[in-house]
Amino acid sequence: MANAPFDWIDERARERERAGLVRALRPRPAESPLLDLAGNDYLGLARHPEVTAAAAAAARRWGGGATGSRLVTGSTELHAELERELAAFCGAEAALVLSSGYAANLAAVTALAPYGSLIVSDAGNHASLIDGCRLARGTTQVVPHADPEAVRKALATHEGPALAVTDSVFSVDGDAAPLGELAAACREYGAGLVVDDAHGLGVLGAGGRGAPHAAGLAGAPDTVVTVTLSKSLGSQGGAVLGPARVIDHLVNTARTFIFDTGLAPAAAGAALAALRLLGREPERAARARTVAGRLYELLVGEGFSAVRPDAAVVSVRAPSPAAAVRWAADCRAAGVAVGCFRPPSVPDGVSRLRLTARADLGDEELAEVVGVISRTAP
Secondary structure (H helix, E strand, O other), rough: OOOOOOHHHHHHHHHHHHHHHOOOOOOOOOOOOOEEEEOOOOOOOOHHHHHHHHHHHHHHHHOOOOEOOOOOOOOOOOHHHHHHHHHHHHHOEEEEEOHHHHHHHHHHHHHOOOOOOOEEEEEOOOHHHHHHHHHHOOEEEOOOOOOHHHHHHHOOOOOOOOOEEEEEEEEOOEEEHHHHHHHHHHHHOOOOEEEEOOOOOOOOOOHHHHHHHOOOOOOOOEEEEEEEEOOOOOEEEEEEEEEHHHHHHHHHHOHHHHOOOOOOOHHHHHHHHHHHHHHHHHHHHHHHHHHHHHHHHHHHHOOOEOOOOOOOOEEEEOOOOOHHHHHHHHHHHEEEEEEOOOOOOOOOOOEEEEOOOOOOOOOOHHHHHHHHHHHHHH
């Protein structure tokens, strides 16, 4: 008798169990007693009264959903306003808002890497960039992490359209890409540069304008930047920033834009309110970096193997996937929520705790976090 069609799933589940790689959903309550260092609310804006009020007002005015794709009924005046202000804040010529940062990366990479092109991708890139490379019609070459010379060598082997893609701040260890050197390598060979600034916007650059802005690439005709609205801006959604002709090209060719329902008005309203708040309070960006540096110093002082943060992500290495899972669970039981990164989420195979250094954390809270991590360490 033939096997049932999904019997193979059971063996995969057993393999994950043996490797300590089982993942499960853990719904959180609206009000949690945990000190949260697991999320990506870098500036502490997700619950800011101005942000939540703007989300509610947008839902009341425009409805609970966008009602269709951006090219049909899903574009509102609110979306256009967010795009104008986001582009102006980051120093870009134009912007295009999508339903998620993941969708923004898929749109940028697939639309800018046609058949016959070369994509040079950093080995530490986020899964959304990797999936964009897989879906694009160009050929992808993966190069060592944060290595501009490797990018230069890869570009030298190709004639025709080419694109280098990189995170600005890598989500696992929180280290920053050498954007200036990467841009120089791309310009030497006439290649474009796509930068995923999901973890840089709101934290790096003058007043949180992002890593490309800090690197002098804002508004560059050969640079495209993707961002998410779900981290520093405390909302949901993503955007592509760049030259107007690139944005027009995405409107006409990017499948994750054309065939996806537009971002919900509530999310657009919340992101716009958070962006304006950041413009009024630019010190939030510097505070996030300060908190990250202090958290790193405290952890290293306790003898942990941590990576010096370039933005707001601090990672602490764990001895194994199973140990990382137990460590994170013990931290949660002690009142502190931390992230737990294991293969395949980590490109080097080393499991970690991942901590978010939020701008609204004080010294007492940081001391509590480090104390819990120390007491629960495997």
